[in-house]
Amino acid sequence: PRPVRAPRGNTLHCNGWHQEAALRMLCNNLDPETGEKPDELIVYGGTGKAARNWACFDALVLSLLNLENDETLLVQSGKPVGIVKTYPTAPRVLIANANLVPAWATWDYFHELEAKGLIMFGQMTAGSWIYIGTQGILQGTYETFAALAEKHFGGSLAGKITVTGGLGGMGGAQPLAITMNDGVAICVEVDRQRIQRRLDTRYLDVMVDDLNQAIAMARQAAAAKKPISIGLLGNCAEVLPEMVSMGFVPDVVTDQTSAHDELNGYVPAGIPYDEALSLRKKDPKRYIDMAMDSMAVHCRAILDMMQRGAVAFDYGNNLRGQALKRGVHNAFDFPGFVPAYIRPLFCEGEGPFRWAALSGDPQDIVVTDHALMEAFPEKTRMVRWLQMAEARVAHMGLPARICWLGYGERDKAGKIFNDLVRKGAVKAPLVIGRDHLDCGSVASPNRETEAMRDGSDAIADWPVLNALVNTASGASWVSFHHGGGVGIGYALHAGQVTVADGTDEGEVRVTTVLRNDPAMGIIRHADAGYNRAIEVAQERGVKIPMMPSQEKGRP
Amino acid sequence: PRPVRAPRGNTLHCNGWHQEAALRMLCNNLDPETGEKPDELIVYGGTGKAARNWACFDALVLSLLNLENDETLLVQSGKPVGIVKTYPTAPRVLIANANLVPAWATWDYFHELEAKGLIMFGQMTAGSWIYIGTQGILQGTYETFAALAEKHFGGSLAGKITVTGGLGGMGGAQPLAITMNDGVAICVEVDRQRIQRRLDTRYLDVMVDDLNQAIAMARQAAAAKKPISIGLLGNCAEVLPEMVSMGFVPDVVTDQTSAHDELNGYVPAGIPYDEALSLRKKDPKRYIDMAMDSMAVHCRAILDMMQRGAVAFDYGNNLRGQALKRGVHNAFDFPGFVPAYIRPLFCEGEGPFRWAALSGDPQDIVVTDHALMEAFPEKTRMVRWLQMAEARVAHMGLPARICWLGYGERDKAGKIFNDLVRKGAVKAPLVIGRDHLDCGSVASPNRETEAMRDGSDAIADWPVLNALVNTASGASWVSFHHGGGVGIGYALHAGQVTVADGTDEGEVRVTTVLRNDPAMGIIRHADAGYNRAIEVAQERGVKIPMMPSQEKGRP
Numbered sequence A, B: 001p002r003p004v005r006a007p008r009g010n011t012l013h014c015n016g017w018h019q020e021a022a023l024r025m026l027c028n029n030l031d032p033e034t035g036e037k038p039d040e041l042i043v044y045g046g047t048g049k050a051a052r053n054w055a056c057f058d059a060l061v062l063s064l065l066n067l068e069n070d071e072t073l074l075v076q077s078g079k080p081v082g083i084v085k086t087y088p089t090a091p092r093v094l095i096a097n098a099n100l101v102p103a104w105a106t107w108d109y110f111h112e113l114e115a116k117g118l119i120m121f122g123q124m125t126a127g128s129w130i131y132i133g134t135q136g137i138l139q140g141t142y143e144t145f146a147a148l149a150e151k152h153f154g155g156s157l158a159g160k161i162t163v164t165g166g167l168g169g170m171g172g173a174q175p176l177a178i179t180m181n182d183g184v185a186i187c188v189e190v191d192r193q194r195i196q197r198r199l200d201t202r203y204l205d206v207m208v209d210d211l212n213q214a215i216a217m218a219r220q221a222a223a224a225k226k227p228i229s230i231g232l233l234g235n236c237a238e239v240l241p242e243m244v245s246m247g248f249v250p251d252v253v254t255d256q257t258s259a260h261d262e263l264n265g266y267v268p269a270g271i272p273y274d275e276a277l278s279l280r281k282k283d284p285k286r287y288i289d290m291a292m293d294s295m296a297v298h299c300r301a302i303l304d305m306m307q308r309g310a311v312a313f314d315y316g317n318n319l320r321g322q323a324l325k326r327g328v329h330n331a332f333d334f335p336g337f338v339p340a341y342i343r344p345l346f347c348e349g350e351g352p353f354r355w356a357a358l359s360g361d362p363q364d365i366v367v368t369d370h371a372l373m374e375a376f377p378e379k380t381r382m383v384r385w386l387q388m389a390e391a392r393v394a395h396m397g398l399p400a401r402i403c404w405l406g407y408g409e410r411d412k413a414g415k416i417f418n419d420l421v422r423k424g425a426v427k428a429p430l431v432i433g434r435d436h437l438d439c440g441s442v443a444s445p446n447r448e449t450e451a452m453r454d455g456s457d458a459i460a461d462w463p464v465l466n467a468l469v470n471t472a473s474g475a476s477w478v479s480f481h482h483g484g485g486v487g488i489g490y491a492l493h494a495g496q497v498t499v500a501d502g503t504d505e506g507e508v509r510v511t512t513v514l515r516n517d518p519a520m521g522i523i524r525h526a527d528a529g530y531n532r533a534i535e536v537a538q539e540r541g542v543k544i545p546m547m548p549s550q551e552k553g554r555p
């Protein structure tokens, strides 16, 4: 354990910018400003790690420092296992985290292997070295609540109260995303430090520890159509049922506790928080039992609220799956956020486009923000987001930004960024990557691929092809993970990160990767029969050998 | 359904030899000489297919015919789903077959998806277009029995009787592999046509349908130390228990019925063969139930034989796994063939190296055989194999050959082959590939990665990295499959095929792929702590950042 901080500036420590970027982003994931528990190498999402252990971290750093420009480093669950000679145009790093043969793909077995030091849980951007703090998820959350506001409340959350749980690495984005949409948020969180942290970074407005007070504040603000976010200290499995029995029904209810992990994530009710923490170590079996019970109670309260008129949706943490296991037969009565709000965007190849300034200078991000606003003035939601982000989002670690871009837009943005580096408009290369949660990169039947039109939810050929395509296209590094937000057994997904280094070669790489990566989203959704994806493929020239025909009345 | 045959000769139908090779090898997989049930697109191993359906086959052919030299075709479970622009040096085809999110990875769910037309079982070389008929497996089987003979019988099977089951696509290699090692084989097979087919291709010497006659013939031959292979018409689950109760104990017992697939593979006992076939369609549940029972009986008979002194081993068809499910608690008392005989080879990076002559001219294979014998005179077992193969193995489909080569040898052989093409010593390019069963390409806890020294049997990061490395190294096509010989849920594996087209670029591709692909085997086994792999890495310069130290007294 030691504090880690990414090098800044325009001086290379490695033999090239692709390795250098990997090195800086690995370190950035563990920056105390960015990661959740850097001393344990945990970046976010329960136990999502950047390296298997500190010895592996050191070996990764050394490997990257020495890696030649025609070599490729192989990383197996956070451990550097080999270096092979490839080509200058090939990826510099290839990463596989937490993958298990399906019949052995359970948390129990994973934990056994983890205890033996053989495997690591990489979440999505933790083990793939492109976590950029809570801003990363803030933008996705902003998009989701904006889409929800459009669908249910005429475009704004003003005067509407949202109840949610969890202010962790990803869930901590919710209060600000809601107030950015002019809404009122009550965020239930069991860990006082997490609440304090969100206050410190201005993602959250106030902390209270009394339910009645929280409700009163929320109602008052909603009546005045004033945005406010309230951090309520408590356990969801206690607070939400209490709300129900008090007759308090929010307008929107969702959750981002780490329900995907019943041992190291979700905190059971009926026991003080610090006792729960020690029970976790002392008697993990009993802990899991209590956590599973609590999740069932928690999920039932959400169902009750929905019954009474709240808009309920699952925010990708597998709470419904866990509750179903515990006998809540109707757990899946409320939809996942993807089919409800995100899939229409996926059919356009829209997805997370994030970048970081390797210079370390926040001004470089301002330059890129403005370049995008200029290039895509018609994308008003994106423009509004970029303006608000610049005004309200504090950088964590290396200055970074994210917005959602579609097929045809991402490669255009990549070229613009490479030109900015070439011209010296920014002080060092930019690194462009994304979450694994994208249109063509993930198979996750309880989240990204829930309720696919053709029933192909569980088919995982797609993320495999995505990883292979990004490798063939020359991304700087490519990753393939099992697990992630919904936990072991429930998802497979791929990611890519590519450096815009201002060279001609950099332009080819960045535009090729950023064209082919979202093309997988168009291909995947067209193959599943989504009319809009078929249309986009035809309009924008994505080659699909057996192009399906559109069917009337379908999305 | 129509007869398919690969084009021959030195004239391109596609825009380049990489596409052309993919096209020819796809067609070759369905050549009536090569595949098991070409009309149903089934190549081997139960339902291992080359394309999802005939419409997909036609679209694959068309896509390959038109594919540009900087494009990459994406194949999802036997269907061409997209074409993206990459680079001339990138793979021309990327393939993912039968992959499922782990929690959904069961045969039942797979069959549901298959019935909806969404997925295809690709086995290993069926869906990756590099099946070369039974010769492919003949060589591996030869190596296995040779290793067994060395370990247990002083180097020869002369005078020893082996009992095995299954004369299908892969199992059909057993009789010839055993007689090539001078042994006596009784091969129990329920389908008369399969036996006839092996007689026709000279893999099998005689067919009998009476157990007593088979045993008498076998005993006589063994006494005279004469090799002979006997195809015995019958069901293993009846014949083997009968052998036991007769007091007949062979020297060696194993099995290659398609036990991995309890519906479309294994044939239950206690019912005539043709009735079993119609039961399969009429009442699949009942069929499965009977098949599972039979497998338990079959496995118990093998255990009994072992108890009485036979050398028993599992030949990679998951019979033990199925029997365990049916209550045979000691099913895993006999070892898999990999830990018993193959792993020591894997630690040298040894594995299947196969090639086909795209000219269609068998003389091209003679030329390559001799080139290898000249280049590796010290590899006496290989030399002996190549001589016997040339004399006794009938080509099926495109002329092809296989031998096992280690790290450092495969890339050398690749260069030799590319030079032969360049010089015009062969009449058209050669295509070099392999089975997915290789040293660094598979995670399969009941077969290739059974009983790994560090307990990492089920970790699947390795095949993922292998697929990514082969893509980054510029293989002509790369595939990643779920299932294969041990069935859905039990294995993940990767394959590559690369064309030696006689150009400088071809030399770079072939040598890079054939160096990095087996390097994964050295890396994987060194990481697991095998002394020999660590040694090989050090001797032959495989870069391993956290090189483990050797421990005394371990393999």
Ligand SMILES: NC(=O)c1ccc[n+]([C@@H]2O[C@H](COP(=O)([O-])OP(=O)(O)OC[C@H]3O[C@@H](n4cnc5c(N)ncnc54)[C@H](O)[C@@H]3O)[C@@H](O)[C@H]2O)c1
Pocket: A036, A044, A045, A046, A137, A140, A165, A166, A167, A168, A169, A170, A171, A172, A188, A189, A190, A191, A194, A234, A235, A236, A237, A255, A256, A257, A258, A259, A260, A261, A265, A266, A267, A268, A269, A294, A315, A316, A317, A318, A437, A447, A484, A485, A486
């Ligand atoms: N878009 C998405 O797909 C998406 C986005 C965000 C989060 N998620 C999922 O949401 C979950 C949260 O992610 P994270 O990174 O914030 O995890 P995290 O572990 O960093 O934070 C979880 C938080 O929940 C709190 N918590 C746990 N149990 C609680 C309980 N019973 N009551 C109140 N608070 C409780 C914890 O104290 C912690 O602060 C994960 O499962 C993640 O995968 C998915």
Ligand SMILES: NC(=O)c1ccc[n+]([C@@H]2O[C@H](COP(=O)([O-])OP(=O)(O)OC[C@H]3O[C@@H](n4cnc5c(N)ncnc54)[C@H](O)[C@@H]3O)[C@@H](O)[C@H]2O)c1
Pocket: B036, B044, B045, B046, B137, B140, B165, B166, B167, B168, B169, B170, B171, B172, B188, B189, B190, B191, B194, B234, B235, B236, B237, B255, B256, B257, B258, B259, B260, B261, B265, B266, B267, B268, B269, B294, B315, B316, B317, B318, B437, B447, B484, B485, B486
């Ligand atoms: N090296 C390896 O890893 C390896 C090698 C060869 C085969 N295998 C495995 O072995 C199995 C066989 O492969 P294949 O390609 O030959 O399959 P296949 O389906 O082509 O042939 C199986 C044969 O077994 C026969 N059979 C089925 N049930 C029987 C029974 N009860 N008694 C007698 N005969 C029976 C069938 O009629 C058929 O001819 C597969 O599970 C395969 O994956 C593994």
